[in-house]
Amino acid sequence: MLKHKFYFDHTNKLSTEERRKVVACLVEGNSLRATTRMTGVHRTTIMKLLNDLGADCQAFQDTTLRNLPCKLVQCDEIWSFVRCKERNATKEKKREGQGDCWTWVGMDAEAKLVCSWLVGSRDADAAACFMEDLASRLASRVQLSTDGHRAYLTAVDGAFGGDVDYAMLVKQYGTPPGTPSGRYSPAECTGIQNVKISGNPDKSLVFTSYIERQNLTMRASMRRFTRLTNAFSKKIENHMAAISLHYMLYNFCRIHQTLRVTPAMQAGVSEHFWSLEEVIALLGDK
Numbered sequence: 001m002l003k004h005k006f007y008f009d010h011t012n013k014l015s016t017e018e019r020r021k022v023v024a025c026l027v028e029g030n031s032l033r034a035t036t037r038m039t040g041v042h043r044t045t046i047m048k049l050l051n052d053l054g055a056d057c058q059a060f061q062d063t064t065l066r067n068l069p070c071k072l073v074q075c076d077e078i079w080s081f082v083r084c085k086e087r088n089a090t091k092e093k094k095r096e097g098q099g100d101c102w103t104w105v106g107m108d109a110e111a112k113l114v115c116s117w118l119v120g121s122r123d124a125d126a127a128a129c130f131m132e133d134l135a136s137r138l139a140s141r142v143q144l145s146t147d148g149h150r151a152y153l154t155a156v157d158g159a160f161g162g163d164v165d166y167a168m169l170v171k172q173y174g175t176p177p178g179t180p181s182g183r184y185s186p187a188e189c190t191g192i193q194n195v196k197i198s199g200n201p202d203k204s205l206v207f208t209s210y211i212e213r214q215n216l217t218m219r220a221s222m223r224r225f226t227r228l229t230n231a232f233s234k235k236i237e238n239h240m241a242a243i244s245l246h247y248m249l250y251n252f253c254r255i256h257q258t259l260r261v262t263p264a265m266q267a268g269v270s271e272h273f274w275s276l277e278e279v280i281a282l283l284g285d286k
Helices: 016-027 032-039 043-064 091-095 124-136 151-160 209-221 236-252 263-267 276-283
Strands: 072-082 099-108 114-120 143-146 165-174 188-198
Touching (some): 016 236, 043 276, 072 124, 114 124, 151 165
Parallel strands (some): 072 143
Antiparallel strands (some): 072 099
């Protein structure tokens, strides 16, 4: 019988080219095991590279994305889970970061730059931390649009202190007539209402279309965010690292089809589009 031999690199020291191949696979939506099969690099080595690079991408963006000249900002939350869904998570599992996991995202609607994000629960405390971080990165007063999640009300007021033109886009949903019971399908939007919260927001600019499209990009670019599959994060650390790497590539490396430059270039925080090699260079001697 013919036996196939596969070579897997168990070492932690990969060349720049090997790292580039691994990162290229990860940012195109491949899972860790699929990346192992495609590159021949062992899964634990890929995971270490992901965690190290994710941490450095987080640190770089935390420093760089400051004093941003945004005028229109949209915010939203995107759902995922770690290890198991909330209904199956015990108190002990929840302490380990397992269960439902939400990513709060703030985006410049004009430059398409993701300014701030936070991984955590969907409660008022997480909303407050997220909004405080977002507010600290903005250079001037902005118009802010969110969905109707009530946690935003106190969080925005606490972070901006009224120095913001803020409105909510509240959507009403209903089940289309004739929908079979138990069928998995999105509810139908039956109405939209613009609700002024503070300041003097321009009603024609109250929308969340761009941030919702960004959520789709996020789900398409990371295997662990794909719905209705067996793809999910096993550890919260891996989840956060993948998100940081994704936003590094989105902000600094990918040319936006409409803008024809990267979001970071459009926002004035970068003068050129980054290559994967430049991103990997953030690792230094690791």
